[in-house]
Each structure stands twice: as C-alpha cells, then as structure tokens.
Amino acid sequence: MTYCVGLLLNAGMVLLSDTRTNAGLDNISSYKKMFTFEQPGERAIAIMTAGSLSVTQTAIARLHDAIETEDDESILNAPTMLRVAEIVGNALSTVARDVAAKMGGMTQNASASMIVAGQRKGGGMRMFLIYPEGNFIEATSDTPFLQIGEHKYGKPILDRVVTMETTLADAQKAVLLSMDSTLRSNLSVGMPLDMCVIPEGTMQIQQRRIEADDAGFHAMSAAWSTALRDAFQDIAL
Numbered sequence: 212m213t214y215c216v217g218l219l220l221n222a223g224m225v226l227l228s229d230t231r232t233n234a235g236l237d238n239i240s241s242y243k244k245m246f247t248f249e250q251p252g253e254r255a256i257a258i259m260t261a262g263s264l265s266v267t268q269t270a271i272a273r274l275h276d277a278i279e280t281e282d283d284e285s286i287l288n289a290p291t292m293l294r295v296a297e298i299v300g301n302a303l304s305t306v307a308r309d310v311a312a313k314m315g316g317m318t319q320n321a322s323a324s325m326i327v328a329g330q331r332k333g334g335g336m337r338m339f340l341i342y343p344e345g346n347f348i349e350a351t352s353d354t355p356f357l358q359i360g361e362h363k364y365g366k367p368i369l370d371r372v373v374t375m376e377t378t379l380a381d382a383q384k385a386v387l388l389s390m391d392s393t394l395r396s397n398l399s400v401g402m403p404l405d406m407c408v409i410p411e412g413t414m415q416i417q418q419r420r421i422e423a424d425d426a427g428f429h430a431m432s433a434a435w436s437t438a439l440r441d442a443f444q445d446i447a448l
Contacts, residue, residue: 212399213244213360215259216389217326218382219338219350221375223410224328227386228259229394231401245405246271247416248278248287254331255414256286256295257407261360262323262343263310270306270323274299292329292337296347299327304345324359329409336411364396365389379408384431391432404428
C-alpha cells in the first residue's frame with residue numbers, strides 16, 4: 212500500500228509520498244511513487260500514484276512516451292491543467308482495463324489512483340484526484356488537500372491545521388506529521404519519502420528525498436509525540 216498527500220494553498224502546492232510497495236509480508240520493496248514533469252517558467256506538474264504497481268508504472272510510462280514523441284496530447288502540450296487531468300485519467304483507465312482484461316478471471320486487483328497537481332504559465336494552480344475509472348475531483352478552498360492510499364491515519368492533523376492561508380513552511384510540516392502518524396499506524400507505508408514543493412507562479416519544482424535516517428524528520432516526530440503527550444496530560448476530564 213502507500214500514502215500520498217497533496218496540499219493546494221495560496222502560496223503554492225506541497226506534495227508528499229512514501230515509497231513502500233507491499234506484495235505480501237515477505238515481499239516488501241521500495242518504488243518511487245512521485246513523478247515530476249517540468250518546463251521551468253512555463254509549466255510544472257507532479258503526479259503521485261497509489262494502487263497496482265503494474266497499472267501505475269504502465270500509465271506513467273505512456274505519459275512519458277507521449278512527451279518523447281511530441282504528441283499533441285501529451286501533458287506538456289496540454290493547454291490547461293484540466294486537460295492534463297483528463298489525459299492522465301484516460302491513461303489510467305485505459306491501462307487498468309487492459310490489465311484487467313489480461314488477468315481475466317484472476318482475483319488480483321488492477322485498481323489504482325493518482326493525484327495530479329501543477330500550474331502552467333498564465334493559469335492558476337490546480338490539483339486533482341484521479342479515480343481508477345479515469346474520472347476525478349478537484350481540490351478547492353473548502354477542501355485544500357487530497358489524499359490517496361492509507362489516508363485515514365494522517366487526515367486528522369490536516370483537518371485541524373491546513374487552510375488556504377497556510378504557509379509553505381507550515382504545509383511541509385503538516386504533511387510530514389501526517390505521514391509520521393501513518394508510518395506509526397500502518398506497516399504497509401514506509402520510508403524513504405519524496406517531497407515536492409511548487410511555489411505559486413514560479414512553474415518550478417523543488418524536490419527532496421527524506422531517507423529513513425533523516426535527523427530532522429526524526430526530531431520532528433519526537434517533538435510531535437512529546438507535544439501530544441503534554442497536551443493530553445493538560446486536558447481536564
């Protein structure tokens with residue numbers, strides 16, 4: 212399984228994904244689940260994936276092929292972020308159907324979902340959650356974050372602290388603590404982590420990989436645990 216989260220804020224977008232893929236208790240591997248596409252100053256797009264690895268890898272490969280062949284329908288040629296979401300949704304649903312047809316009556320799950328976020332020059336920032344069928348929903352000012360995968364453990368802190376006015380610095384802290392809660396509660400989510408920040412209006416992507424031995428992440432996790440314990444003790448019954 213996996214956990215991916217994206218925030219859409221006035222100041223920009225922040226995305227975070229884990230890298231664990233679990234095909235059974237004795238078959239745990241790490242695979243990249245965040246993919247970025249950039250034309251600096253022109254457009255910046257980030258895609259995060261969850262679900263069947265064969266479906267997501269094939270869909271991403273097809274998106275790359277369209278770019279390399281300079282297809283008019285590639286995500287780097289799309290006139291709007293809405294069209295980008297449609298192209299990604301079509302690729303995802305087509306691959307899912309192809310894989311399901313090849314599996315026939317077998318019981319394996321060929322389902323996958325994605326978060327697509329980005330901005331093109333002259334357009335606003337937009338973020339979409341793409342469902343396995345290719346349809347999607349969009350992040351709004353009322354719901355400025357989207358999640359896929361094992362989302363339930365990391366959702367409470369986002370509900371409590373994230374608004375459109377949240378700064379990029381606080382947003383990075385929020386997604387990291389959201390991931391920390393998930394890591395503690397679900398063994399199917401694991402390090403290392405990939406983080407992406409796209410400041411509003413820049414059309415440029417800032418990326419960072421957080422390894423399992425990252426001192427800053429561990430210090431943040433420990434400080435959050437201490438703060439929660441202290442707050443719990445301070446609340447009167």
